[in-house]
Amino acid sequence: MMNNQQPPQRTLPTIALIGCGAIAEKFYLPALRQFASGVEKVILVDSNPERARQLAASFGDADSVSNYQDIMDCIQGAIVAVPHHLHVPISKDLLTHDVHVLCEKPLAETGQEVREMVRLADAHGVTIAVNNTRRLVPSSRKIKEIITSGEIGSLRSISYLEGGEFDWPTASGFYFNSKISRKGVLLDLGAHVFDVICFWLGGKPEILSSESDSFGGCEAVAAVSMRYQDCICTVRMSRLGKLPNSFRIIGEKGSIEGAIHDWRTITLTTSRGTSMIDTQPRDNGKVHFSRMPIANFLDVIRGAATPLIPASHVLDSIELIQEAYGRTTRFPLPWYEQKEVVDAD
């Protein structure tokens, strides 16, 4: 077991990227390439050895294996980018073997799982962080700052609408395998949406209602309403069709509006008028916010930093999602109730 207070390491860490699906190829490998000077070696892990070899070859100086358990003793950190249902068992296994973990979102499906992982990390003197980047987005941070400053007063409502046709090039299709998990957009996209809402609110709202279109499989559309103090939050998410992809926060003294995928600009309205705010920090030229968790993770392994988003920070949002699932009823979808209708005319 390692000590909780480790001195910064002089040697560079060996890290594993576990899971070689679309997110590994599109996001983690390019980021690891950027920070290659901070890593001794990268080992790519996938149950499909050919896929792992293929990505390792594209990375350059990387090894590949098909089972992460074969390398747990020779790595200091691991990025867990496997299908959602494997996040918890693999992360727990790694933590138990004194390996720092950066896990892709959603970290877990229940609050109990999050607490257990935090407990394991503490017990083994390592860390577990989660790649919930949305709270690192410049506009999200500025919104948090405005809310905290009291500029728009006490919050009255937050509405958040995000959706589009599912087009993620998933290789395994685990998103839709109801034998593995019957959780869909509420868990997958909700991990981002509920996290950023909890981040803005500074706490966990209570669920008022939750609806989805699941017939026992993975829901594609979900709508949840919540209350936090005097603030009503409404969220709608879809994998089937385009929604406005925007949010609106209304306070007693003003409002903030923005487009979800415009990570830079927000519109602030107060008694002084309406203004567009460019939230992109001028001194942030080197590391894009989306890659901050990875840069930070390498520093954490070296003992030079604490996690940007430790597991404990997403406990509220994971519990919120868990509670929403517990309250979910099906939307009225009358076209599925029709069979053969005999018309009197």
Place this chain on the structure above:
Amino acid sequence: MRTDTRILVTGAGGFIGGWIVEALYLDGFKYVRAGIRRWSSAARIGRFPVEIVLCDIMNPKQIDDAMQGVDVVIHCAMGSSDVIRKGTENMLDGALKHHVKRFIHFSTVDVYGTVEGPIDEKHPLVHSGKAYGEAKIEAENLCWSFYKRGVPVVVLRPSIVYGPYAKLWIGKFAERLQSGRWGLFKGVGEGTCNLVYIRDLVNATYRALESNNAVGQAFNVNGADLITWNEYFSRLNDALGLPQLREIGQRKSTVRSVLMKPTKVAAHFVLDKFGGVITMMYQRYDFLRTIAKRIEKSMKTTPSGDELGMYGRKPSYRIEKARTLLGYEPAFRVDQGIEMSVRWLRHESLVSHNNGTESSHTLQMRVGSRRYE
């Protein structure tokens, strides 16, 4: 049909295939295997706890895997002309190898070309030169050749299939009607709109699976009402709660269509050749975004010459054969089908709830039937 029949549906990521999978599941069929070409198309059927498998009909290995243990194949997958032809041949090969007990092939009334008047299944198939219809004729011919080799084929020729999840005949027209640029095409839109509601098509499919008289036969599948295209636009417009449609004169609609043709050709050429640069500039410059959106809107809301031709033709696809041999009877009137379709559009937030007077953000703050804002 027994609910323990093992059924493979190809094209399950699409409108018709998706509906058939969903209906089979909801009607109690225990072994429904949904074949899709790529996982990203599975979001809709993923809501149902059915088995989803990759079944690219151009990939014989995937077909072989998907057909293991299957009793019945419902072949709805589509694609380019090559995919329709070769993919159907691959599926029939698989059906022959796996001794399936019934193979339902989804064809189209487009196999009759652009002829008018009453059309039953005795009408010869007409090579119209349109790629889709031509490919479907070839696919049907393949079906009959495999039928002779022992595959128990049934061919269904649906007309214009609409209903919830129909992006083409519902989603696209709702968008056109909401644009305010659509109308009633005077002298052009009085042709026959042969609509069949999706649930009627599902019911026809059930009968094609069950009937002892079905094998080796082709059946037209049409709906309960024959209305004109202008009536369709008007009824959908009313159901959407939009202002009354204006009339567009024949000359004006034809001129607009002719003028738009080179714009469409140029836009496709530019996007094909310079897509990357265009996307980059589109993201960077607001004025280019505005221009591009205007062009896109004009293109979407101007009917092509082919469409205008279709709105003017008067075919009537007869369903007496399906009535007699299958016991098929369309149950859904057009107004019922349109009403359900509009409820779907509203559920998906694809149209306004109140005639467009709410902002797009506010109107979608509804959570089911509740509202908190």
